[in-house]
Amino acid sequence: MALKIPAALLDQLRRHGEQTYPYExxxxxxxxxxxxxxxxxxxxxxxxxxxxxxxxxxxxIDPSELVRIQREAMLAGRDIVxxxxxHPDHPAQWSxxxxxxxxxxxxxxxxxSVDKGRAALTNSFQLQDQEEAKHFENxxxxxxx
Amino acid sequence: xxxxxLIPTPLRPYxxxxxxxxxxxxxxxxxxxxxxAQHPDLRRHLFSEDSNLRSFVNVYVNDEDIRYLSKDATPVxxxxxxxxxxxVAGGR
Numbered sequence: 001m002a003l004k005i006p007a008a009l010l011d012q013l014r015r016h017g018e019q020t021y022p023y024e025x026x027x028x029x030x031x032x033x034x035x036x037x038x039x040x041x042x043x044x045x046x047x048x049x050x051x052x053x054x055x056x057x058x059x060x061i062d063p064s065e066l067v068r069i070q071r072e073a074m075l076a077g078r079d080i081v082x083x084x085x086x087h088p089d090h091p092a093q094w095s096x097x098x099x100x101x102x103x104x105x106x107x108x109x110x111x112x113s114v115d116k117g118r119a120a121l122t123n124s125f126q127l128q129d130q131e132e133a134k135h136f137e138n139x140x141x142x143x144x145x
Numbered sequence: 146x147x148x149x150x151l152i153p154t155p156l157r158p159y160x161x162x163x164x165x166x167x168x169x170x171x172x173x174x175x176x177x178x179x180x181x182a183q184h185p186d187l188r189r190h191l192f193s194e195d196s197n198l199r200s201f202v203n204v205y206v207n208d209e210d211i212r213y214l215s216k217d218a219t220p221v222x223x224x225x226x227x228x229x230x231x232x233v234a235g236g237r
Binding site: 066067109130 | 151153154155165190199201203205208226228230231232233235236
């Protein structure tokens with residue numbers, strides 16, 4: 001499994017985490033699935049974080065934004081292939097909350113740690129299996145220059 | 146009347162790999178009922194054991210959340226598009 005992403009788009013989602021620091025950023029990744037289960041990101045779509053009660057350690061994307069992104073992606077012949085968010089001053093590893101709130105099996109969940117306002121590590125995890133047995137697997141990020 | 150349903154990527158394996166499915170319905174309840182009748186494997190991904198939509202499954206008619214309309218009884222017309230969207234959330 002791999003998530004292919006152009007360098008400029010990877011930079012875009014990392015910068016988003018810096019812009020919203022010390023709060024979590026979030027957004028969707030639009031692109032294509034290949035037959036081997038890999039994904040190629042063609043667009044990064046920044047979203048608002050509706051968790052205004054605790055934006056420093058929680059995120060939530062308004063479903064109406066997801067509806068619009070999904071509709072526009074399908075019209076363009078693409079798909080939502082994943083999502084991204086940031087962990088301000090926290091490792092770029094999925095948390096118990098990340099797993100509990102993840103429901104897009106087969107999609108990538110990209111996490112960037114933002115240390116003191118600067119984007120540090122970015123990791124990707126693919127959500128696997130059905131809801132009752134779901135888990136994250138590490139995913140290689142292949143950056144196209 | 147025929148209504149279009151948009152199927153999100155995680156649910157397509159249970160819907161014959163289709164991204165758009167057409168069903169006959171006059172309400173959201175009928176549309177979802179006919180959807181799972183066509184694709185029974187979808188049922189447990191959309192509904193809990195008490196037959197209510199699972200808490201993380203959002204259903205929209207065009208740009209409106211059915212929870213803020215009339216839920217299952219929300220009427221639909223041929224030009225409407227129903228979107229099923231699992232929620233996206235988390236945090237450190």
